[in-house]
Amino acid sequence: MISTELLKRTEFYLLIVILIISAVLSIVTEQFLTFSNWFDLLRNNSFLGILALGELVILISGGIDVSFTATATVAQYIMGIVISRYVGNLFLAFLIPGVVGVALGSVNAVIIFFTGVPAVVVTIATLNAFNGFLQFTTGGKWIYNLPGSFKNFAGINMLKISRPDGWPATLSILVLFWVGAILITWLILNRTTIGRKLYAMGGNTEAARRAGFSIFRLMIFSYCYMGFLAGLASVVQAMQTQVIQPNAIVGRELDVLAATVIGGASVFGGRGSVLGTVLGVLLLAIVRNGLILLGVSSYWHKVATGMIILVAVIVMALQRKFRTESTA
Amino acid sequence: MFKLIEKLRERHSEILVLFLILATIIIMISAATGGRFLRISFLRSLAFQLPMLGLLALAQMGPMLTGGIDLSVISIANLSGIVAAIALTSLTGPQAIIVAIFAALLTALAAGTLNGFIISFIGVSPIIGTLGMMIFLRGVALIVTRGSIIAGFPENFLYLGNGTIVGIPLPLIIFLLVVAVFAVIIAKTPYGLSAYMIGSSETATKFSGVNTRWVIFRTYLTSSFLAGITSFIMLTRYNAAKAGTGFSFLLLTVLICVLGGVSPEGGVGKVTGLLLAIVILQVISSGFNLMGLSSHLASALWGVILIFSLFLNKLMFSEGRGST
Numbered sequence: 001m002i003s004t005e006l007l008k009r010t011e012f013y014l015l016i017v018i019l020i021i022s023a024v025l026s027i028v029t030e031q032f033l034t035f036s037n038w039f040d041l042l043r044n045n046s047f048l049g050i051l052a053l054g055e056l057v058i059l060i061s062g063g064i065d066v067s068f069t070a071t072a073t074v075a076q077y078i079m080g081i082v083i084s085r086y087v088g089n090l091f092l093a094f095l096i097p098g099v100v101g102v103a104l105g106s107v108n109a110v111i112i113f114f115t116g117v118p119a120v121v122v123t124i125a126t127l128n129a130f131n132g133f134l135q136f137t138t139g140g141k142w143i144y145n146l147p148g149s150f151k152n153f154a155g156i157n158m159l160k161i162s163r164p165d166g167w168p169a170t171l172s173i174l175v176l177f178w179v180g181a182i183l184i185t186w187l188i189l190n191r192t193t194i195g196r197k198l199y200a201m202g203g204n205t206e207a208a209r210r211a212g213f214s215i216f217r218l219m220i221f222s223y224c225y226m227g228f229l230a231g232l233a234s235v236v237q238a239m240q241t242q243v244i245q246p247n248a249i250v251g252r253e254l255d256v257l258a259a260t261v262i263g264g265a266s267v268f269g270g271r272g273s274v275l276g277t278v279l280g281v282l283l284l285a286i287v288r289n290g291l292i293l294l295g296v297s298s299y300w301h302k303v304a305t306g307m308i309i310l311v312a313v314i315v316m317a318l319q320r321k322f323r324t325e326s327t328a
Numbered sequence: 329m330f331k332l333i334e335k336l337r338e339r340h341s342e343i344l345v346l347f348l349i350l351a352t353i354i355i356m357i358s359a360a361t362g363g364r365f366l367r368i369s370f371l372r373s374l375a376f377q378l379p380m381l382g383l384l385a386l387a388q389m390g391p392m393l394t395g396g397i398d399l400s401v402i403s404i405a406n407l408s409g410i411v412a413a414i415a416l417t418s419l420t421g422p423q424a425i426i427v428a429i430f431a432a433l434l435t436a437l438a439a440g441t442l443n444g445f446i447i448s449f450i451g452v453s454p455i456i457g458t459l460g461m462m463i464f465l466r467g468v469a470l471i472v473t474r475g476s477i478i479a480g481f482p483e484n485f486l487y488l489g490n491g492t493i494v495g496i497p498l499p500l501i502i503f504l505l506v507v508a509v510f511a512v513i514i515a516k517t518p519y520g521l522s523a524y525m526i527g528s529s530e531t532a533t534k535f536s537g538v539n540t541r542w543v544i545f546r547t548y549l550t551s552s553f554l555a556g557i558t559s560f561i562m563l564t565r566y567n568a569a570k571a572g573t574g575f576s577f578l579l580l581t582v583l584i585c586v587l588g589g590v591s592p593e594g595g596v597g598k599v600t601g602l603l604l605a606i607v608i609l610q611v612i613s614s615g616f617n618l619m620g621l622s623s624h625l626a627s628a629l630w631g632v633i634l635i636f637s638l639f640l641n642k643l644m645f646s647e648g649r650g651s652t
Contacts, residue, residue, distance in 0.1 A: 313453075
């Protein structure tokens with residue numbers, strides 16, 4: 001039965017919650033259900049959305065990563081130095097962060113695999129190490145003089161919808177990177193053997209090892225993919241703000257983790273979906289957006305976010321409990 | 329018998345590694361600063377700074393022994409400190425301090441009850457449950473303070489963090505007392521034993537007749553209580569309370585525990601190792617400060633030291649395994 005299958009899915013409940021909140025906000029505020037609000041919302045959350053997809057892949061494989069904000073910062077800064085001082089090439093602006101991200105991701109995977117220490121501890125250590133060295137070597141200096149091509153590219157709009165007041169609603173090209181990351185991640189997880197292996201490894205590492213999977217290769221893949229997406233997200237973030245600050249990204253790692261977990265990914269591994277993760281990011285984004293539109297003081301944003309996380313994880317834990325009790 | 333010897337060697341090697349690291353660092357810093365490092369005045373400032381981080385690491389240790397983690401320790405210390413600060417600034421007279429201490433500890437215990445309930449009775453994973461609490465409590469702290477700083481505490485309260493008894497800093501005395509009590513609880517009581525056992529295998533512990541839920545609940549309650557005690561030292565050290573203070577210490581508390589030999593998978597870890605790890609980190613941070621080096625470099629070094637000691641422990645551990 002389709003209906004009972006649907007009732008078991010976290011994504012289904014998330015969608016309902018999102019629809020209810022959206023309906024309420026559409027009635028209560030005038031701006032919520034407008035193109036310009038939604039286009040802005042998508043643009044402003046592309047950065048978090050891309051990172052959440054990387055965290056999803058890691059969580060599915062049974063790991064966890066909190067170092068990606070440092071990875072993104074390092075990738076972004078190196079890119080910023082190269083394109084502002086040496087070659088203002090747009091292609092390099094995408095290539096460098098990707099390469100740096102993959103390199104730092106492989107550092108994580110190698111340490112986790114060879115020490116056998118839980119990923120959360122290793123990535124806390126690398127978060128400190130990457131970020132500390134970057135802050136130390138750069139002295140926290142901002143990079144302003146980004147080349148014109150970088151600025152122009154960020155200004156490209158994919159869609160323009162004219163409005164009566166003369167300011168058209170525009171959908172930034174930056175959203176395309178989020179959409180691209182969604183498609184690629186979906187393909188990897190659902191249409192490749194690597195994806196199946198990642199789910200299997202997260203569900204039961206020992207069983208996966210005995211089935212003959214190379215745990216090391218799978219770990220390298222997942223942490224490098226996270227690193228790659230961190231690099232990509234860092235470019236999107238830099239294009240959005242048009243300035244590179246070494247302290248802008250670190251500190252948001254737990255927000256990303258929260259969005260992924262709300263989307264139904266389990267920190268025990270083996271569970272999670274691209275749709276759920278996107279919905280998790282959207283739920284947090286819509287709530288934040290709604291609070292702003294309602295004129296609620298920004299002090300309440302964190303409380304609201306914390307409440308959503310707590311309610312979501314409590315509901316999911318209770319669901320799990322009842323399910324195991326009914327099958328037992 | 330062989331197992332016993334092996335275990336002793338293993339434990340010994342871990343403490344030995346920490347001692348070696350500490351000695352190397354002290355020699356390096358002493359050489360670099362031309363002996364300034366070993367002066368009494370510097371050691372005293374070290375003794376004033378160490379307790380705050382030490383107490384927070386101790387708060388992290390209990391949950392980690394049971395195989396969990398508490399990401400909300402700093403949020404709890406922060407919010408308790410704010411509650412105490414409000415009591416201290418809005419009341420007058422000697423009862424203000426007593427009310428402040430009680431209010432802060434109650435706040436911490438309330439947060440700990442919530443943590444314990446969510447984790448042990450509802451079954452949310454500790455990393456996610458305490459993450460939600462961390463963000464939530466941080467938000468509450470922001471709402472309560474409206475983002476402003478609360479300052480101006482009575483002299484006798486500040487004495488708690490800045491005074492000395494026969495030359496020994498009061499915060500250090502408080503810290504050592506708490507450490508002693510904590511060490512006895514986890515090493516000598518049935519509760520402590522159960523906590524270690526849960527860290528090794530929760531299912532096995534449950535089937536051996538231990539009320540695991542209750543033990544886990546108490547673990548998070550204790551963690552919050554320690555965070556509450558830390559809040560006083562934080563208040564007196566900064567002489568102000570503000571939402572968001574000390575958040576950079578969060579990941580550091582986990583790092584100290586692991587460096588001190590507490591297994592992130594639970595079941596293994598001793599207070600002695602933790603103490604050594606705290607001293608190492610504080611020596612690096614104060615030493616770097618003395619040498620005029622960036623605190624960022626110190627933070628990078630913490631990460632590197634942790635990774636280094638993980639590799640070293642792994643090497644020694646697998647060597648011990650291989651000999652059987």
